[in-house]
Amino acid sequence: MLTIGQLASYAGVTVRAVRHYHAKGLLPEPERDSSGYRRYDAHAVVELIKIRTLADAGVPLARVRELLAAGEEEFNAAVADIDRRLRAEIRQSQRHREQIAQLAAGDSLALPAEVVAYLHRLRGLGLPGPMIDGERDAWILVAAQLPEHMPLYMKLKEQQLDDPATVELYHDLATVLDWTADDPRVATVADRLVASIEAAEAAGWDTYDDVMPDELAQLLDSVFVDSVPVARRLLERLEERGWRGWTKLQRIPPK
Helix, strand or coil: CECHHHHHHHHCCCHHHHHHHHHCCCCCCCCECCCCCECECHHHHHHHHHHHHHHHCCCCHHHHHHHHHCCHHHHHHHHHHHHHHHHHHHHHHHHHHHHHHHHHCHHHCCCCHHHHHHHHHHHHCCCCHHHHHHHHHHHHHHHHHCHHHHHHHHHHHHHHHCCHHHHHHHHHHHHHCCCCCCCCCHHHHHHHHHHHHHHHHHHCCCCCCCCCCHHHHHHHHHHHHHHCCCHHHHHHHHHHCCEECCCCCEECCCC
16 A cells, blocks of 8 residues: 555656645545555556546646546547647647747748848848848848749849949948938938939849839838938938839839
């Protein structure tokens, strides 16, 4: 015969858990011996292991009580159902692990391979981390909304990086990130940006103005405006030179 401590040890639970199961009516309390101690037999160990196993599987204690009182067929059917639920939870946990692994993969999170290659190319140009991080976050938003257009977008970006003048402009824009809102160099950068835009237009490069929804473009523009102190002045300068927007640049019709 076993003491309550020995019973708990055999079943892999605490004495407190045994008393809790007594209180819930899951495990019958044995009669006390002449010394006033409860003594448990092997059957109690088996029942306690069943209770622990079901409880560990997430079965509510009220349901545990029903299963312990059920016949063999009902019990086996219930255990099979629990097994199916646990398998589903395992599959879900595996999917979560895959998602966590994607987080550790950096750029490959939620981005197609061509965007990852583009970001790698930006790093190769020596552009600063904050600028590349901003590009990555913007493309995550675009890829989530317009995945079918990503090849077109990346074709355009690769065309831009093949142009030395555009690469030089990228470096200029990288310095803009640290400027104060009243920096006098904004006008010069705006002039160079407009020259680049108009050169691309004259060369007939593809654009994504027609396929990007205005709402998405406005969202991306707001990120630029909120994170770069000089952004509003730069956009104002662009408008003075006949262009509106940032993500989705559009020529302003003449009055």
